[in-house]
Amino acid sequence: MNRLILSSLAGHKTTAGASAHQMVRYFHSSSPNFMFEKILVANRGEIACRVFRTCKKMGIKTVAIHSDADKYSKFVQEADEAVCVGPAPTSKSYLNIEAIIEAIKKTGAQAVHPGYGFLSENSHFVKELEKIGVTFIGPGSYAMHALGDKIESKKIAKAAGVSVIPGFIGEVESLDEVIRIANEIGYPVMVKASAGGGGKGMRIAWNDEDVKIGFRLSKQEAKSSFGDDRMLIEKYIDRGRHIEIQVLSDGDNALYFPERECSIQRRNQKVIEEAPSPFLDDETRNAMGRQAAALCRAVGYKSAGTVEFLVDMKKNFYFLEMNTRLQVEHPITEEITGQDLVEHMIRIAYGEKLKLQQQEVKIKGWAVESRVYAEDPYRNFLPSIGRIKKYIRPEGPGVRIDGGIQEGGEISTYYDPLISKLITYGETRKSAIIRMKKALDEYFIKGVNHNVPFLRDVMENEKFLSGDFSTSFIPEEYPEGFKGYHFTPKQIEQLAVCATVLRFMDQYKLLSNSTNQARDTPIETDEFFVIRVGNVRHLLRVEVKKDSFVIQLVDEASETIVKQYDMEIQEDTPEMLTLKIDGGVHRFQIHGRSTHAYTLQFHGTKTEVIVRTPEEDELYKYMPIKKSVDSSNALLSPMPGAILSLAVKEGDKVVLGQELCVIEAMKMQNVLRAPRDCEIKSIKVKAGTNVAVDEILIEFK
Known part of the structure; x- marks a missing residue:
């Protein structure tokens, strides 16, 4: 029977006057009694939590598998059942097919959703499920093998009339062969693993020496991550854009969705994505979509998948590969189309036909996704491990978070350091970016290094805002690496005002504690504070009277008032101080506080702000300076x-x-x-x- 479903997207709160991108969806559905009763998710972290949400919405029981290291993780707690499949190393747990099959038998799961990574594109795993009569929520083993393999998929794509990137369509087996082929194609080239994805097993080579090193390291990564070290080589198109098309097919009806722009990458792994692309026009978009759908029809594809293209500056596009699974960045497609892709996957796997038609797939608004990683952007995005000591997520209309970490959770060396995916939606690209900036300013993470400072900086980058960027964005815009946000003189003043307010409030609390004075007892005072932000020094005066709180910038030489700030405290928590300064709302995260200094995060970047009375500042010059350790040797x-x-x-x-x-x-x-x-x-x-x-x-x- 046809069933009408009206719901907000997974991850949104339903409010009065639902946002325009929440829409009515039609599915061809059997009675709920005949849908899968229990689904096991063969994955971990945020993607397991994401699949569980849709399962619970559909009334389907869920099973989590986990390693010893993940025993107390958020995704394990969210499942109806959980089974340990081995120790922390992925080869002994999340890639342990035998243990996962036993977990399926033990729990009676009727279907398996693989998420992304791990076994999501492993045709051997699919065949093992077929042997025990369990449904794989994804394409069949043939389509997976044919399209999930970068070498085979290029051959199929070429035969189906899809534009392919120049390169050697076949497996490269030896170092001598890769050097020979690289020289035939012409540098630069991309050496990449035939299996897998996520930026692993990929290296750009600009000369023979690069090829030697890249071939060796990529093979090692591919073997470790995917259990398959076959390599291929293709032309690297400099200043290209990485744009992908989401597809959905039931074997007969193959649909293509609006594209996702995925060009901002580090180490060939996406960091920021958006949908649609600010670069494409309708003609190019539809041409790419038609080719992606044709590729699905060529192999009788059944499920969701993604066809990745490289687009040059003249909008010529070339097939890169097909990911025969759910993509990390699928939420932004859901946001602008109103479709639940996970639900579609489950229904197709059950045998239902799509009732959605191509003309019904439309773009509504704009969505941006930032991948929040536990990594240090100041040290070339190197991973950071540790326990999340404090974790506050942003909320509000148009904000969605797909995450698998909670406060107290641990980032370990065994798994990808993704903390969450932060998605913002707006009617326009500008409004989606404004929401992203606000959300990043509210995202409080303590215990590990993270890339929020970098993500926040990109949101104000002129090239990003104009839409004029390529996969070379990070090396071009940050050639010396990320150094943090460069505060303007006005923003330094705002930091000084914030630190002054904090110092005064802390001082007043101490006074209240020592005299048993009530917190709300009126006080009158007139005090000066010396504020240092980096090399900038300001003298600020705080004047408190019965019904006013005034902060003034004072010229030290003449002792005259330079400026008086119109200031209002809007939020005061141990982690955040939100001030309205001269009409603008500014959020300051508090990551450290002492008697004379505060570590504040402003515009995504942490900085230490020194706050002293004039007397304290005068005495400080007599303090001994701690010598730094020489590590140059x-x-x-x-x-x-x-x-x-x-x-x-x-x-x-x-x-x-x-x-x-x-x-x-x-x-x-x-x-x-x-x-x-x-x-x-x-x-x-x-x-x-x-x-x-x-x-x-x-x-x-």
């Missing part, structure tokens, strides 16, 4: 991880840029190189050693 670990290999021994003489060792973190291989010409004095680690951030690995003479 040592190689420190830039991240927590495991040493995979050492390329030198004690006594070796090395030159600038020479490989010293390879460290693995979050399944990514990272080469550490000599910082200068020198001699190896001592080696403090060996292959297989687990190391912490800033641990000494090698000492130099």
Whole structure:
């Protein structure tokens, strides 16, 4: 029977006057009694939580699998049942097909949703499920193998009339062969794993030396992450845009959805996505969509999937690969179309036909997604591990968070350091970006380093705002790496006002505690504070009378008032101070506070603001200065991880840029190189050693 469903998208709160992008959806549905009764999600973290939401909306019981390390994780708590499938390493848990099959049998799950990564594109896993009569919520094993394999998919795409990127369509087996092919294609080239995705097993090579290193490291990453180290090579199109088309097919009816712009990447992994793209026009959009749908029909594809294209500056587009699974960034497509892609996947897997027609798939508004990672943007986005000590998520209309971490949760070296996906929706691109900036300012994370400062900075980048960017955005806009937000003189004044308010409030609380004076007892005072933000010094005066609270900027030389701030406190919590200063609302996160200093996060960037009375400031110059430790003669670990290999021994003489060792973190291989010409004095680690951030690995003479 046809069933009419009216609901807000998963992750939204229903409010009076629902937003325009919430829409009526039609599905062809059997009675709920004949739908799957129990689904196991063969994944972890945020994507497991995401699938559970739709299952619960449909009245379907859920099963989580987990490793020993994930026993107390959020996704395990959200499932109706949970089964441990092994120890922390992925090869012994989330990639352990035998253990997962046993979990399915134990719980009586009738279907398995794979999420993304892990076994989501493993045709062997699908065949094992078929043997025990359990439905895989995804394409069949043939379509998965044919389209999920980058080499085979290029052959099928070419035969189906899809524009393919120039390259060698076949497996590259040896280093000599990859060098020969690279020179035939012409540099730059992309060396990439045939299996998997997520930026792993991929390297750009600009010369023969790059190819040698990239081929070796990419094979190691691919073997570790996907259990498949087959490699291919293709032309790297410089300044291209990474644009993908979401598809949905029931084997007969193949639909394409509005594109997603995924060009802002680090280490070939997406960081910020949006839908639709600010670059495409309707003609190019529809041409890409038709080719994506044709590719689905060529193999009788059944499920959701994503066809990825590389688009050059003239809007010529080339097929890159097809992901035969749900994409990390699928929420932005859901936001602008009103469709629940997970629900569609479940219904197609059950055998239902799509009632949605191509003409019904329309763009409504704009959506932006920021991937919030536990990583240090100031150190080339290296992963950060640790426990989330404090975690406050933004809320409000047009804000959606798909996350798998909660306060007290741990980011470990075993898994991807994704904390959450922050999605904002607006009627226009500008309004979606404004909402994203506000949400990032409200996102409070303490305990690990994170990339919110970088994400916030991008939201004010002129090239990003204009839509004029490519996959080279990060290296072009941050050639020396991310250094943090550059505060304007006006913003430094705002930081000074915030710190002054905090100092005064803290001082008043201490006074209240010491005299047993009630907190709301009126006081009258007139005090001065010296504020230092970096190298900038301000003198501010706080005047409190019976019915007023005034802050003034004072010229120290003449002791005259330069400016008086129109200021109002709108929010005061231990983590956040929101002030209305001269008509503008500004949010300051409080990450550290002491008698004379506050660590504030403003516009995404943390900075220390010193607050002293004039007397304290005068005395401070007599305080001893702590000497910094000289680490110039040592190689420190830039991240927590495991040493995979050492390329030198004690006594070796090395030159600038020479490989010293390879460290693995979050399944990514990272080469550490000599910082200068020198001699190896001592080696403090060996292959297989687990190391912490800033641990000494090698000492130099």
